Amino acid sequence: MKFNKNLENIENYEAGKPIELIVREFGIKEKDVIKLASNENPMGTSKNVQKTIKKNANKAHLYPDDSMFELKKALAKKYEVDLNNIIIGSGSDQIIEFAVHAKMDENSAILTSGITFSMYEIYAKHLGAKIYKTTSKEHNLEEFKEIYEAHKDEIDIIFLCIPNNPLGECLDKEDVYKFIKEVDADTLVVVDGAYNEFAKFKDVKKGIDVRNLIFEFNNVLYLGTFSKLYGLGGMRVGYGIANENITSNLLKLRAPFNVTTISLEAAKEALKDKKYIEKTLKNNLKEMKRYEKFAKKHNIKIIDSYTNFITFIFKDKNSTEIYDNMLKKGIILRDLKGYGINAIRITIGLPYQNKLVLKELKNTLQIIDKMQ
Numbered sequence: 001m002k003f004n005k006n007l008e009n010i011e012n013y014e015a016g017k018p019i020e021l022i023v024r025e026f027g028i029k030e031k032d033v034i035k036l037a038s039n040e041n042p043m044g045t046s047k048n049v050q051k052t053i054k055k056n057a058n059k060a061h062l063y064p065d066d067s068m069f070e071l072k073k074a075l076a077k078k079y080e081v082d083l084n085n086i087i088i089g090s091g092s093d094q095i096i097e098f099a100v101h102a103k104m105d106e107n108s109a110i111l112t113s114g115i116t117f118s119m120y121e122i123y124a125k126h127l128g129a130k131i132y133k134t135t136s137k138e139h140n141l142e143e144f145k146e147i148y149e150a151h152k153d154e155i156d157i158i159f160l161c162i163p164n165n166p167l168g169e170c171l172d173k174e175d176v177y178k179f180i181k182e183v184d185a186d187t188l189v190v191v192d193g194a195y196n197e198f199a200k201f202k203d204v205k206k207g208i209d210v211r212n213l214i215f216e217f218n219n220v221l222y223l224g225t226f227s228k229l230y231g232l233g234g235m236r237v238g239y240g241i242a243n244e245n246i247t248s249n250l251l252k253l254r255a256p257f258n259v260t261t262i263s264l265e266a267a268k269e270a271l272k273d274k275k276y277i278e279k280t281l282k283n284n285l286k287e288m289k290r291y292e293k294f295a296k297k298h299n300i301k302i303i304d305s306y307t308n309f310i311t312f313i314f315k316d317k318n319s320t321e322i323y324d325n326m327l328k329k330g331i332i333l334r335d336l337k338g339y340g341i342n343a344i345r346i347t348i349g350l351p352y353q354n355k356l357v358l359k360e361l362k363n364t365l366q367i368i369d370k371m372q
Ligand SMILES: *Cc1c(COP(=O)(O)O)cnc(C)c1O
Pocket: 090, 091, 092, 093, 094, 117, 161, 164, 165, 192, 194, 224, 225, 226, 227, 228, 233, 236, 237, 238
């Protein structure tokens, strides 16, 4: 059977391994598996949100409110924007898909950083579009500008991942503004803020002011998600915020009821849970230091991280070997070999998890040293 030929160039997105797989493969008890592979919130689902989910269990037979009025209202209040500036998706992944499909075709191109979130590229490939990447792995706006100037006719979307997954670095807000000012009004700039709350908590210079951004620039789409800080990865809720001209066009691609009734309720409740959010942010920043110290001691290269993960870059050891070794011990991390870098990404966990991860990592590094 023949399929769309663009599909031949697409590799499946490799998600972090699920806990169930480790239980099956290595016979480790579910409660003993540590998963720090997908930047989920290590505090677990907030208790308040759990209550809301249970309370709404009797609404599962009803289609959700397709206007998503309540959640939009809550987001509009949080960001001080209008309801019409917001589009809600099944994860912000879906908003990326809408943006690419709304703006591009096989003759256009996207521009991204050398190593960044792979869904930008995957969606562009759906359309047979071209991918321009900077040679710099981390975001380098000078190089973005050069490539953009050289291929302006083709480039329809520029993706800025601020801060960047999977490397963790983060551009300064001011530099982002300066850069966008020089982009043509017809080029869409997607500012992916999946970890923006973490960045802002660490350094205010990195925090994007969403309202300001979208009112100043008519060609910017900001993306946010409930999957990371808000601890709702399994609920699949994300959103885009932009000028109404953008959101109304993206909305044309949205299937009705693309977010579940219970997910909408959970997300609305999650926004209110200030204690959970603060605890998450504090734990993250504090526990990050444990990893930084370890890296320094063991001569592992790191990039200053503004996210809820840290990326260890290895010189003389194979990241895949390290990853496999950790997996056998029931610790799921993320090998970045597939991204073209010899590195492991570790989501910052709870203190006991981080201690265990670093203890096992130390052992693993020693074992590999002995074999070499
Ligand atoms: C996790 C993530 C997303 C989206 O996650 P969803 O679960 O689809 O909301 C988007 N961008 C980046 C950079 C991410 O890391």
